[in-house]
Amino acid sequence: MQFPESWLREFCNPPLTTAELSETLTMAGLEVEELHPAAPAFSGIVVGEILEAVQHPNADRLRVCKVDAGEHSKDGPLQIVCGAPNARAGIRVPLALVGAQLPPGDDGKPFEIKLGKLRGVESFGMLCSARELKLSEDHGGLLELSADAPVGANVRDVLKLDDHIFTIKLTPNLAHCLSVYGIARELSALTGTPLKMPTFEPVPAVHDARLPVRIEAADLCGRFSGRIVRGINPQAQTPAWMVERLERCGQRSVSALVDISNYVMFEYGRPSHIFDLDKIHDNLVVRWGRKGEQLKLLNGNTVELDESVGVIADAQSVESLAGIMGGDATAVSDDTRNVYVEAAFWWPQAVAGRSRRYNFSTDAGHRFERGVDPAQTVEHIEHLTRLIQQICGGEAGPVDDQTTQLPAREPVTLRVARAARVIGMPVTQAQCAEVFTRLGLTFTQGEGTLTVTPPTWRFDLQIEEDLIEEVIRVVGFNNLPDTPPVAPVTAHVLTENQRSTHALRHLMADLGYQETINFSFVEERWETELAGNADPIRVLNPIAAPLAVMRSSLLGSLVHVLRYNLARKASRVRVFEIGRVFMRDGSVADTDTTVANVHQPRRLAGLAFGSAQELQWGQRERAVDFFDAKGDVQALLSPLSPKFVTATHPALHPGRSARIEIDGVAVGWLGELHPRWRQAYELPQAPVLFELELDALLQRPVPAFQPIARLQSAWRDVALVAREDLGHDALMSVILDDDSALVRSAKLFDIYKPATPVAGMEANERSLAVRVELLDPEATLTDERMDAAMSALLQRLQQRLGVRLRG
Template identity: 55%
Template sequence: MLFPESWLRSFTDPDLTTDALSHQLTMAGLEVEETQPVAPPFSGIVVAHITEIAPHPNADKLRVCQVDDGSGTPLQIVCGAPNAAAGLKVPLARIGAVLPGGMKIGKAKMRGVESFGMLCSARELGLSQDHAGLLELAADAQPGQSLRDLLDLDDTLFTLKLTPNRADCLSILGVAREVAALTGAPLRRPQVAPVPVTLADRLPVDVQATDLCGRFAGRVIRGVNARAQTPAWIKSRLERAGQRAISALVDISNYIMLELGRPTHVFDLNTISQGLTVRWAREGETLKLLNEQTVTLQPDVGVIASGDQLESLAGIMGGDASAVTLDTTDIYLEGAFWWPEAIMGRARRFKFSSEASHRFERGVDFANIPEDLEVMTRMIVDICGGEVGPLDDQVLNLPSRNPVELRLDRCRRVLGIDVSQSQVEDIFSRLNLPFEVSGNVFRVSPPSYRFDLSIEEDLIEEVARVYGFEQIPDVAPMAPAVMTAAPEARHGPHLLRERVAARDYQEVINFSFVEEAWEHNYAGNTDPIRLLNPIASQLAVMRSSLIGGLLANIRHNANRKQSRVRVFELGRVFARDAAVADGDLTVKGVNQPQRLAAAAWGPAFPEQWGVPVRQVDFYDVKSDLEALLGTRAATLVCEAAEHPALHPGRAARLVLDGKPIGWLGEVHPRWVQQLELAHAPVVFEVDVEAISVSPMPAPAELSRQPFVIRDLAVWIGAGVAYGDLLHTLRQAISADPKLAIVKDIRLFDVWRDKNAVQAGQSPETSLALRFWLQDADVTLDDAQVEACMATLLDALVKVHGVRQRA
């Protein structure tokens, strides 16, 4: 929120410097992000009146001006500005004046004619980028008056970075209330006498949706002059608050919004054929807005209609059809309370934002609507004239102001200070919070403009920030710090991150809310959890998979000419689960497991002379995953299966100790093409809980006996997988004590007939397995080894029908 300091001080003027006021607001929770002067430093610039002007004798583009600078002696100034003319009031830099940047003005001779100063443009004074001509000043400006005093250039612009809960401070009045409470300076709220009613005209308004609009007020004003000039002081305040002056009626509406926090709307009465109806939109209705954008509406968007014609997007933006113009003569002035839940996220849905929706979705004061409209009516009549009708005010469905209790003992424990009852009473009084005290319990009724006071901690926060965070002593906690022993077999998230990073992956942290298309494409989730108030229209649902974020990271890097990307993320995902109940760390109906996901794209190894360049594949990433699992990798099984994000023939369901834990595979070609990647990334995603516990290593005596190595090659049918063979061998070894001498099994060769494959046939595949055998006590003899190998081969023949390859 941007505003000039002088505007704030017109409401309350504490005896504080600009820096001290900025610090006080920041320490009270209203962070002053930046302060900057309205104009850069310059001196010696005064108002001058051009009395005469003549052509320069030696230059076609220069003219010789005689100016009155209030000193009583005319000055001769040579000027080349195209708008220089007799009668203008313009800024004059006298001899000795210093311009922004340090340039000092002295007497000069231009093409043989002396010049005793310089007439200035707005850009030369650092007031704007306009360099088309001299800065024209008001006709009633007095020659010789300091330009800084005339334009109030010694002002300071404050930029507040407000938290979303402090909607009451989205106005000068709201900030002034805070300053008055913090400093004790008196608060001066604008007081105006109601404008006399001179018309009996009323516009009927039918509020059909009280869950959309809780209060609606308005009045008819006829005979206004929409071409009236907005007073300079209003224009100045609006411009310094970041608003562009448009026309008197629009400027007044914006001014009231910024000063009092009251968004209003002004309808051109002559464009409204019938009365107004406040209702929810009908599916497919369209409305052209003031920003010339045409939007298609859904039934959860509020509108103001006149008959079948939509006139306004309720609480967000007015319609183009009923907008006031310079030819408008009759208007309808509207002010309403729109329920925050009915406004939240609607503007972002249409990919724009408005000052009105920014306020209404956070909560706007619903008690002072008639008073604020009276202030606005007075400004309209004083500036634009007109005849005023009666103010209609419909109170329909306002928020209940439920009292909030504060226990003084609880407040002391939370803050760690012995705040007294009288101090708390003083703080609540300064904040204008009505309260009752019963013993040590305060019962506070939140005002109509404070939507952030609903629980006891909110009141404790109010006490803390007005008491002063700087006054709360820095005391070490008194609770005993008892270190709890973590189970050695359990691996926390830090160790998991360390292990993945050691495999040359870089950690990323992505948003938990993602594009809805990601959920459909990468997770097959047709019913994702939607956000009520997304920070952006494309980030509208909660993620149920980490894969989408990692693929976006890869695409981002690929677009910036990175050829090799390896990223991982450890975070929570969110999915619907009716079995989940409410708890301290759970939300009913929402499962929130932690997942670990990684993605690799580009060359398998950094480019170097000793290794040929090849793209990362399924087995590279599987190796990384096995390194992460450590000793448990022996029980990891990859089962061929289909996943929405993965290649149909290059994806596997991961099973650990007989339980599914996640997925591994190459990204589906469809998504690779959509991401515009030259190669397919390989990703895995596993459940953190499933991989967080590993058995402790068991020490064993090393054998002094040599290993015996034997190879076994077998033919297998098309439907038999190597994993199935390995599972059968391990089962046989565990069931027969004589096979305990088998210490390791590895696949070292795969062969199939290429001609048969090219012909579309399904030939047998030859797998060559290598076995390591060792006895702990004695050297193995050939008979024992051959018997062991025969038993293993027999197991494969019985279960899978393999044939030994000669």
């Protein structure tokens, strides 16, 4: 909400400086986001009237002007050389006298006007444009002032340039502050300064013309008011004071009728609409839209309507998007002669989110979806009518006012004792009563309680906590005492078998990965293709059309990050994310930390793309592969020993992927992106991805220390013949499954596959050399015991895996 300080002070003018006013509003919850002067500093610039403008004798584009500067030109009109195309006799413009200081330039230094000579003609000053005074970017000519501007007066006084512009950042519950009057009402309550109450004198009706209006949807429109005004002049000039106020509210001037509607919206928070009466067919109907209907809006967009959007229609077609924007068909123009002025109360829930469906927002929709006072539609129609007659003329008809149903104002009770506990300092019932009185709230008192009936303009007063907030806002947050906490502050220390997510982040950074944070809502395509999720959880009101579903995997987000980096010429990408995923699960109950039927586990996912190592001289460059990422996963899970089981995943290459298991429980996936998706997502090469359950990563076993063996180990190397498809894990699990407990460890140190067939080996077999460590911590090993252990080992391998000793 942007507004000029001078407009606010017309309604409430407390004895505060601009800085103090800003601090007061901010500390009351109306955060002043920006505060700046209406114009930069300059001096010595007055109102001058051009009496004569003749061609320069030595320059085609210059004119020699005679300018009256009032008391500043006692010796007669000043001679000014000017090159502006609109320099002509009879207009009043800003005149910078000799010695005047213009606003600072790009170098930050003010520009001083001196006596000059242009093409042989002396110039005793300078006539200024709006851009030269840094009032706007308009440099098309001189800034023309109103014809009644006092000649010789200071331009800063004439244009009220010593004003300040406030920009307030309002939370959604402060809809009653979306107007200058609403903020003044708050300021009056905060400072105790009287509020200037507006009076809306009825405009007498001079004809009895009415436009029939029918409300068919009471859940859309609670009140609808309007009147006909005939014989207006739509080409009338908007007064300078109104244009100035609109500009300082961030609204450009359009036309007199549009400016009047916008002015009342900023003044009293009342969005309204002015129809061209002659373009309306027969009557107006307030109803919900229908499937297949279309409407061309004032912004030029044509939108498709349905049953969830409110409209105002006539006998032939839809004419307006209810509470959001009018239609192009009934818009006022220079040919308009008769208008219908409308002010209505639209239910907030009937307007909320509708404009975002069509990818635009409006000031009217912003107010209606938060709540607009339904009580003063008729009074504001009178105010609009009076402004129209003052500026555009016209004859008003009677006001039509229909009410279907209005918001019920349920009483809310405040317990003074509880308010004191929540606020954290003593407050009395008298203090609370004074606060409510200053805020204009109607209330009754009981023993230790106050029951408030919210006024029509307060949609945010619904529970006791809302009233407690009002008390402390007006009493002042700066009056809260500095009270130390009563409860001890005790840090929750992780047990030895736990580690924090921050430790995982540091570990991933040590492995060369950078953290990325992505939205939890993603494209439906990612869920279908990369997660195999045909029924994802849908977002009811997505912030963007593609981000329509909740993710059940982090892989799609990482692939998107990769594409983003590749588009910016990144050649090597290592990224990871820790975040939640969302899956349907009927067993989940609704609690303070969970949502019914939605399982929300946290996961860690990583992606590696490009070369395995940074560019260097010590190693040849090669692309990252499955085993590089496997090493990173093992480092993450250490000291646990994960098992990598061949399996298929929708996002991963069927021959280069694995399911990660710990003690037989699946905890994640690892693999190269499927060639189909590498091509679909236009990637130059396939990245390697992994995704792990965060709970599995946060748990780690406590080290169990054992004494160093007093006896020496023995090693036996064996050459085994096995099928080519026999995996390392399967081989090691059988070797270490030793009932006698003599086999302490085993390591595969060589693989031999002959280029041509050899005796004792089939074509689909290979030789595996394994070093086996034997140890008995209690007794020295003998050759007989070691031979027996190796024979038992070979027998197990033969029986379980079909592995034999190489001859």
